[in-house]
Amino acid sequence: MNELTLVEAVRLALARALEDDPRVILLGEDIGVNGGVFRATDGLAARFGADRVRDTPLAETAIAGIAVGAAAHGLRPVAEIQFMGFLYPALDQLANHAARLRNRTRGRLSCPMVLRAPFGGGIHAPEHHSESFEAMLAHVPGLRVVVPSSPARAYGLLLAAIRDPDPVVFLEPKRLYRSVREEVADDGAALPLDRALILSAGDDVTLVTWGAMVQEAREAVERMATEGVLVDLIDLCSLKPIDRATIRRSVAKTGRCVVLHEAPLTAGLGAEIAADLAEHCLTDLLAPIRRVAPPDVVIPYPRLEDQYMPTAGQVVGAIREVMEFS
Amino acid sequence: MARFDFGPVRVLDQAGNVETTLPGFARDREALARHYRAMVLTRQFDTKAVALQRTGRLGTFASSLGQEAVSVGVASAMRDQDVFLPSFREHGGQLWRGVTLKELFLFWGGDERGNDFSGHRMDFPACIPVATQFPQAAGVALAMQAQGTGGVAVPVGGDGATSKGDFYEAMNIAGAWALPVVFVISNNQWAISVPLAAQTRAVAISDKAMAAGIPGGRVDGNDVIAVRAMMERALERARSGGGATLIEAVTYRLGDHTTADDSKRYRNEAEVSAHWKAEPLVRLRAHLVQEHGWTKEEEETLQRSCREDVETAAEAYLATGLQPPRAIIDHLFESVPEDLAQRFGEAGYE
Ligand SMILES: Cc1ncc(C[n+]2csc(CCOP(=O)(O)OP(=O)(O)O)c2C)c(N)n1
Numbered sequence: 001m002n003e004l005t006l007v008e009a010v011r012l013a014l015a016r017a018l019e020d021d022p023r024v025i026l027l028g029e030d031i032g033v034n035g036g037v038f039r040a041t042d043g044l045a046a047r048f049g050a051d052r053v054r055d056t057p058l059a060e061t062a063i064a065g066i067a068v069g070a071a072a073h074g075l076r077p078v079a080e081i082q083f084m085g086f087l088y089p090a091l092d093q094l095a096n097h098a099a100r101l102r103n104r105t106r107g108r109l110s111c112p113m114v115l116r117a118p119f120g121g122g123i124h125a126p127e128h129h130s131e132s133f134e135a136m137l138a139h140v141p142g143l144r145v146v147v148p149s150s151p152a153r154a155y156g157l158l159l160a161a162i163r164d165p166d167p168v169v170f171l172e173p174k175r176l177y178r179s180v181r182e183e184v185a186d187d188g189a190a191l192p193l194d195r196a197l198i199l200s201a202g203d204d205v206t207l208v209t210w211g212a213m214v215q216e217a218r219e220a221v222e223r224m225a226t227e228g229v230l231v232d233l234i235d236l237c238s239l240k241p242i243d244r245a246t247i248r249r250s251v252a253k254t255g256r257c258v259v260l261h262e263a264p265l266t267a268g269l270g271a272e273i274a275a276d277l278a279e280h281c282l283t284d285l286l287a288p289i290r291r292v293a294p295p296d297v298v299i300p301y302p303r304l305e306d307q308y309m310p311t312a313g314q315v316v317g318a319i320r321e322v323m324e325f326s
Numbered sequence: 327m328a329r330f331d332f333g334p335v336r337v338l339d340q341a342g343n344v345e346t347t348l349p350g351f352a353r354d355r356e357a358l359a360r361h362y363r364a365m366v367l368t369r370q371f372d373t374k375a376v377a378l379q380r381t382g383r384l385g386t387f388a389s390s391l392g393q394e395a396v397s398v399g400v401a402s403a404m405r406d407q408d409v410f411l412p413s414f415r416e417h418g419g420q421l422w423r424g425v426t427l428k429e430l431f432l433f434w435g436g437d438e439r440g441n442d443f444s445g446h447r448m449d450f451p452a453c454i455p456v457a458t459q460f461p462q463a464a465g466v467a468l469a470m471q472a473q474g475t476g477g478v479a480v481p482v483g484g485d486g487a488t489s490k491g492d493f494y495e496a497m498n499i500a501g502a503w504a505l506p507v508v509f510v511i512s513n514n515q516w517a518i519s520v521p522l523a524a525q526t527r528a529v530a531i532s533d534k535a536m537a538a539g540i541p542g543g544r545v546d547g548n549d550v551i552a553v554r555a556m557m558e559r560a561l562e563r564a565r566s567g568g569g570a571t572l573i574e575a576v577t578y579r580l581g582d583h584t585t586a587d588d589s590k591r592y593r594n595e596a597e598v599s600a601h602w603k604a605e606p607l608v609r610l611r612a613h614l615v616q617e618h619g620w621t622k623e624e625e626e627t628l629q630r631s632c633r634e635d636v637e638t639a640a641e642a643y644l645a646t647g648l649q650p651p652r653a654i655i656d657h658l659f660e661s662v663p664e665d666l667a668q669r670f671g672e673a674g675y676e
């Protein structure tokens with residue numbers, strides 16, 4: 001079978017979608033001949049034509065607005081924002097229009113678009129190239145926010161996002177673009193869009209994370225196993241809607257929970273997960289919920305970036321704390 | 327470069343006399359009467375909407391008083407396969423495109439069902455965030471180009487909207503890709519309290535087209551015949567693969583910005599009364615009287631029939647029951663996500 005990197009899996013899913021559905025078009029800066037700055041669309045313009053794999057002028061508001069208009073009029077646009085740090089100008093179109101068009105027309109018009117963007121730090125990129133403000137997007141009613149954490153999940157979730165009848169923001173953890181390989185079958189099978197995945201099962205503590213942080217989480221899980229602590233590791237996959245049932249079920253079993261994210265602490269998604277558990281699982285909890293997340297700072301320039309990124313060691317520390325609490 | 331027409335171009339002077347040649351459609355009495363009725367209906371709707379708002383039966387409303395000719399002239403030049411992306415002040419165009427008076431009342435009365443409108447089902451609802459409709463129009467145009475529908479996207483915005491980046495981004499892309507879009511600016515010379523001179527140093531808004539390499543035209547927006555004629559040329563250009571055009575229709579906002587605004591705070595009455603002389607309905611009526619023997623009886627009948635239509639629609643709107651509470655979650659996605667349904671129940675809404 002086919003061992004692919006995450007960026008190759010993204011490309012495979014895009015090619016599959018272009019092949020299967022004539023309504024699908026790709027839009028973005030440098031995605032044509034150049035194949036995108038991360039090469040996610042490499043070769044697609046040659047294969048599907050410059051009309052369907054379209055280089056746009058440099059204009060993020062317009063990229064998002066064009067996707068809204070084209071989606072409302074029958075296409076299935078998949079737009080790329082080069083880096084998440086440059087997504088802010090697209091927020092207006094996403095929040096004010098993409099997320100609302102179906103609702104404000106009572107279903108007369110809809111917006112089946114995908115906005116893809118590489119996100120997150122850890123690759124020592126220049127300023128504004130390492131942000132992770134997924135919580136801002138997840139806060140917008142009417143948007144789905146999806147984050148894969150492996151090549152196979154990137155393939156299946158991206159196909160699901162493209163086939164979904166509503167707008168989806170698809171955030172690609174760029175630290176994982178080339179650092180992990182996995183078998184990916186080009187079978188056209190989509191994954192469900194609102195289900196979290198349990199990556200390892202354990203009865204002692206629940207660890208919830210998503211995206212690139214799944215790597216740190218896995219390392220922590222292995223280290224805890226050597227101490228005889230078994231972790232239920234949940235990859236959220238969908239940040240909106242959140243699969244609360246899976247998290248609650250796990251915590252009902254373990255009584256302890258650590259949430260790990262790369263985005264700053266305050267009003268991050270860890271807060272939502274912790275609040276949900278406090279509302280629904282209080283009597284199951286044996287220890288306070290711990291969040292492992294950077295403080296509320298701007299992600300540093302590359303030389304201090306490692307000071308910012310959460311580590312497996314911090315996760316291990318948090319797990320030990322909740323284990324020792326009672 | 328690329329001045330589609332400079333002027334503003336007009337066909338009728340303020341007294342309704344023909345200044346230049348009449349375009350074909352404008353020689354037909356019936357056609358002119360249809361345009362006239364559409365403008366009168368828009369104004370009657372406007373008057374009623376303000377009255378309903380003042381008596382607590384409608385939400386904040388943006389009047390289009392004085393700008394009816396832009397909206398009607400733009401829409402009347404469009405075809406079925408075209409897509410209209412109006413701002414919040416284009417009631418005349420929406421009515422022409424088949425949105426019903428009741429649906430307009432519903433929208434302004436705070437009911438989303440007003441946007442699930444009759445008529446052209448692919449038209450967009452009124453756009454509230456200024457200028458955001460322009461890039462969307464480029465997207466609609468891209469889809470129509472890909473689908474080969476022969477349609478043209480027609481976004482309408484105000485003079486203030488031309489200060490926003492969205493406007494430039496959209497025009498620029500529409501230029502680069504030769505998209506079938508006609509960008510229309512209804513220049514009513516005010517953006518709430520900011521006059522045009524404080525909005526831009528540009529001599530004419532139509533000149534902003536130059537930056538995108540597309541032609542820009544300037545038309546007297548109080549002359550419905552001129553508006554429609556210029557629109558037809560721009561639409562034809564777009565339809566035949568010639569690409570996008572910018573049209574600036576120069577008009578004047580005779581009313582307050584909205585019912586929540588008091589324009590006496592920032593502009594003087596003299597300016598407003600001067601502009602009443604140029605308003606579009608009087609002009610077309612004078613032309614109809616002079617050239618087509620439009621009678622007093624015809625005028626009264628038309629006014630009465632418009633008033634009746636508006637009253638009937640207002641009553642139907644006021645008699646429309648609320649949507650069920652579940653409507654707040656039912657239309658967000660094609661199918662309601664489990665999480666949302668659950669939260670709706672938990673929060674005690676049901
Ligand atoms: C992006 C944005 N900023 C501010 C507002 C508030 N606002 C509504 S209308 C308006 C003025 C618009 O002026 P113009 O574009 O000339 O249109 P007009 O109201 O004159 O028709 C403003 C500031 C808004 N709706 N959207």
Ligand SMILES: [Mg+2]
Nearest residue numbers: 484485516517
């Ligand atoms: Mg204005």
